[in-house]
């Protein structure tokens with residue numbers, strides 16, 4: 001099958017085709033479509049992802065919400081879910097994987113474990129990547145509403161991170177955002193140095 005252009009952009013960024021990337025692609029398209037139907041397009045969008053795996057690379061590429069811009073928030077819940085919010089209205093939509101829609105193939109899982117342990121043969125490796133690709137294609141052909149639940153949400157976001165002047169850490173002498181430093185026995189320390197010093201029991 002020929003891959004959609006916007007999916008190819010996700011693959012270029014991520015480095016390979018995999019089921020997680022496909023799910024991120026599907027969830028993001030689903031969420032952005034909902035927002036366009038319900039909200040003005042020029043409102044600033046924020047993404048809140050609930051895992052830090054392949055999924056989130058597709059979210060960043062398609063939504064333009066990126067780690068570096070500060071409109072990409074990670075919550076470590078271990079769920080295949082993402083919320084898209086409008087910063088102006090604090091309203092948005094959460095997309096989460098339906099419970100039984102992606103049963104994993106036992107053979108696929110077994111091969112994956114072998115590869116992780118480092119004792120897969122070349123043959124098994126090839127078989128794994130074939131199954132991996134087959135599964136990705138299957139997921140890509142599904143309609144997003146078959147895979148995900150979608151629900152409107154309201155959420156108050158923390159204010160945007162501001163750019164602030166740096167101060168110099170008294171230990172490592174590296175410039176550090178002032179709000180991220182700590183005071184320790186009258187010295188200004190970056191978190192890394194503060195942790196090292198308290199680790200030494202000083």
Ligand SMILES: [Zn+2]
Nearest residue numbers: 018020021054
């Ligand atoms: Zn991946």
Ligand SMILES: [Zn+2]
Nearest residue numbers: 169172190193
């Ligand atoms: Zn330091």
